[in-house]
Amino acid sequence: MEKEWTNEYGKITIAQxxxxxxxxxxxxxCYGLVGMSSRNMQDGIADLLGWDNLTKGVLVDIxxxxxxxxxxxxxxxxxxxxxxxNNVVERVRYILQEKIGINVDKININVQGVRVGNVG
Amino acid sequence: MSVNExxxxxxxxxxxxxxxxxxxxxxMTLKEQKSLIDSLNVFPxxxxxxxxxxxxxxxxxxxxVKKLDSHKIDRMTSALAKGALMGARGNSGVILSQLLRGFxxxxxxxxxxxxxxxxxxxxxxxEVAYQGVLKPVEGTILTVSRKAASGxxxxxxxxxxxxxxxxxxxxxxxxxxxxxxxxxxxxxxxEVVDAGGQGYLSILEGMLAGLQGKKKYHQVxxxxxxxxxxxxxxxxxxxxxxxxxLINMNDNNRSKNIDEIRNDLQNYGDSLxxxxxxxxxKIHIHTNHPGVILEYGLKRGNINDIEIDNMKxxxxxxxxxxxxxxxxxxxxxxxxxxxxxxxxxxxxGIIAVTQGxxxxxxxxxxxxxxxxxxxxxxxxxxxxxxxxVKKLDSSKIIILPNNKNVISAxxxxxSLSDKDVEVVSTKxxxxxxxxxxxxxxxxxxxxxxxxxxxEIENVKTVEIxxxxxxxxxKGLEIKKGNIIGIIDSMIxxxxxxxxxxxxxxxxxxxxxxxxxxxxxxxxxxEEDAENLKAELMERFDIDEIEVYRxxxxxxxxxISME
Numbered sequence: 259m260e261k262e263w264t265n266e267y268g269k270i271t272i273a274q275x276x277x278x279x280x281x282x283x284x285x286x287x288c289y290g291l292v293g294m295s296s297r298n299m300q301d302g303i304a305d306l307l308g309w310d311n312l313t314k315g316v317l318v319d320i321x322x323x324x325x326x327x328x329x330x331x332x333x334x335x336x337x338x339x340x341x342x343x344n345n346v347v348e349r350v351r352y353i354l355q356e357k358i359g360i361n362v363d364k365i366n367i368n369v370q371g372v373r374v375g376n377v378g
Numbered sequence: 379m380s381v382n383e384x385x386x387x388x389x390x391x392x393x394x395x396x397x398x399x400x401x402x403x404x405x406m407t408l409k410e411q412k413s414l415i416d417s418l419n420v421f422p423x424x425x426x427x428x429x430x431x432x433x434x435x436x437x438x439x440x441x442x443v444k445k446l447d448s449h450k451i452d453r454m455t456s457a458l459a460k461g462a463l464m465g466a467r468g469n470s471g472v473i474l475s476q477l478l479r480g481f482x483x484x485x486x487x488x489x490x491x492x493x494x495x496x497x498x499x500x501x502x503x504x505e506v507a508y509q510g511v512l513k514p515v516e517g518t519i520l521t522v523s524r525k526a527a528s529g530x531x532x533x534x535x536x537x538x539x540x541x542x543x544x545x546x547x548x549x550x551x552x553x554x555x556x557x558x559x560x561x562x563x564x565x566x567x568x569e570v571v572d573a574g575g576q577g578y579l580s581i582l583e584g585m586l587a588g589l590q591g592k593k594k595y596h597q598v599x600x601x602x603x604x605x606x607x608x609x610x611x612x613x614x615x616x617x618x619x620x621x622x623x624l625i626n627m628n629d630n631n632r633s634k635n636i637d638e639i640r641n642d643l644q645n646y647g648d649s650l651x652x653x654x655x656x657x658x659x660k661i662h663i664h665t666n667h668p669g670v671i672l673e674y675g676l677k678r679g680n681i682n683d684i685e686i687d688n689m690k691x692x693x694x695x696x697x698x699x700x701x702x703x704x705x706x707x708x709x710x711x712x713x714x715x716x717x718x719x720x721x722x723x724x725x726x727g728i729i730a731v732t733q734g735x736x737x738x739x740x741x742x743x744x745x746x747x748x749x750x751x752x753x754x755x756x757x758x759x760x761x762x763x764x765x766x767v768k769k770l771d772s773s774k775i776i777i778l779p780n781n782k783n784v785i786s787a788x789x790x791x792x793s794l795s796d797k798d799v800e801v802v803s804t805k806x807x808x809x810x811x812x813x814x815x816x817x818x819x820x821x822x823x824x825x826x827x828x829x830x831x832x833e834i835e836n837v838k839t840v841e842i843x844x845x846x847x848x849x850x851x852k853g854l855e856i857k858k859g860n861i862i863g864i865i866d867s868m869i870x871x872x873x874x875x876x877x878x879x880x881x882x883x884x885x886x887x888x889x890x891x892x893x894x895x896x897x898x899x900x901x902x903x904e905e906d907a908e909n910l911k912a913e914l915m916e917r918f919d920i921d922e923i924e925v926y927r928x929x930x931x932x933x934x935x936x937i938s939m940e
């Protein structure tokens with residue numbers, strides 16, 4: 259599925275992958291978030307994803323013109339996880355609105371892991 | 379500040395009491411700078427709350443220190459870190475909490491603070507903060523903290539003295555802060571330095587001021603402050619006169635189009651609006667020279683409906699009115715008279731979203747102050763709402779989004795604005811219209827919102843539109859190009875003919891409602907709409923149906939039942 263809308267000149271289609279990538283990049287810039295994890299969690303391993311496949315941690319769902327997102331994130335130990343998650347939601351929503359003009363209906367955050375840094 | 383001045387009194391060790399004083403003073407400094415920092419906030423989300431967030435985070439941190447009865451440095455800094463962690467707000471708050479966490483980690487088992495300790499702690503603070511983000515963006519508080527630590531290290535090599543080290547640290551931090559616009563395009567564009575970085579600098583400056591004993595903190599300042607109490611200072615009025623007029627253009631000026639008039643006038647003030655059709659043009663401008671504007675109008679034709687209001691006076695009167703209100707109902711009589719005089723406009727403004735000239739006009743007639751163009755497949759941005767809110771005279775505003783997908787943008791705008799803005803979650807035009815019918819300028823904004831929300835529950839909305847793609851909903855097979863009938867946002871009927879779909883919809887959901895209104899879209903002519911009305915009245919034995927020309931795109935018919 260993709261998100262599409264029409265203006266006076268024609269139709270604009272945005273692939274799911276694009277939304278996932280922009281959301282992923284926006285999230286990556288959030289303080290406290292240190293990685294995305296794969297969405298296939300059946301094996302129970304929260305693997306850190308590299309830059310190339312960060313979109314695997316972002317699930318985009320487009321239904322009846324409504325875009326919802328699910329982000330699987332890994333958070334730095336010692337941060338206020340709730341606040342970090344809030345910041346991620348805020349930033350992703352803002353960037354999607356600003357860069358592609360999409361109003362996101364719902365953003366769900368799954369904190370899949372906590373990374374303990376070198377100290378502490 | 380002069381470093382030398384304090385050099386005669388070298389300080390190489392700081393005890394817990396002094397440190398506590400430094401912390402309290404830095405909190406005060408941050409509080410003083412809070413509004414400034416808020417105004418710098420453009421990254422990562424320009425919502426103008428960085429200063430407030432940092433202050434509230436730091437406040438919680440310091441409150442944790444206040445609860446301690448120990449004056450050992452390690453216990454104080456770990457309390458600081460704990461408080462910041464629990465109280466972290468916003469991105470900058472979380473970063474600050476990590477900085478403090480790093481700071482405290484470096485000071486384990488220290489009961490006093492030496493210069494070496496401080497330098498190490500500043501470095502550790504920055505290091506720990508950097509670990510908290512996958513892709514550190516340079517030009518933020520992180521950069522400032524790193525450079526500040528470098529400054530501290532450089533200073534330690536040349537002088538073992540707290541005053542000197544802190545002053546150099548601040549110097550480095552300030553330089554780093556001033557470079558942030560070069561590192562982060564968003565800052566450069568807005569011509570500001572990084573807000574979080576400014577916050578960190580303020581804390582460092584406060585620490586030094588506390589050490590020098592230059593500032594005394596007041597116990598009162600340490601009470602918990604709720605974020606809501608923060609209010610931006612009122613914007614100063616640059617142009618005094620709100621000037622409005624109509625110009626009946628001379629024949630030879632017809633070619634002079636609206637854009638040209640707009641160009642001619644734009645240097646005379648702000649909030650310029652030029653609208654018109656054929657040979658009548660309406661001009662609205664805030665200017666200091668209303669006479670010039672009138673003269674300009676005379677050159678173009680004859681003018682009428684002239685209105686010139688002194689906005690400075692109005693805003694003063696508004697302020698007076700608010701002061702009076704607070705003084706309760708003491709000498710009621712004379713005040714009432716004053717109120718009547720100053721009541722030049724509605725207390726509450728309304729912003730609504732729709733498409734189609736007919737619907738816009740209907741909304742305007744019902745008291746909407748600003749209609750934003752948008753709707754299905756053309757959602758207005760948060761920014762459009764923010765601009766609209768800013769432009770309205772009223773300080774209390776209701777937004778009617780009129781589309782499910784627009785509600786969140788409206789809500790976001792509401793949270794960004796320093797005016798009182800409430801969003802009544804209308805999902806379509808009929809809901810907006812029924813909400814507008816209960817508008818009452820006398821009640822409070824909350825009461826009005828509640829009344830409107832109650833009212834929109836009572837209206838049933840039926841819309842028809844054309845399917846843009848093949849899909850399957852609730853067992854209905856929908857092909858691209860089919861006409862679909864929607865009842866309260868749910869697709870219920872599929873067909874191939876507007877009229878038939880409407881009739882099917884009535885079959886399905888009409889429950890003897892008496893107030894039926896049809897708004898027909900741009901693709902429908904009046905005759906078709908009247909035919910439909912007649913058909914419906916006869917088939918369902920309805921006494922009266924109102925029909926309005928909505929001119930909306932995409933939805934040939936929008937029908938409300940109440």
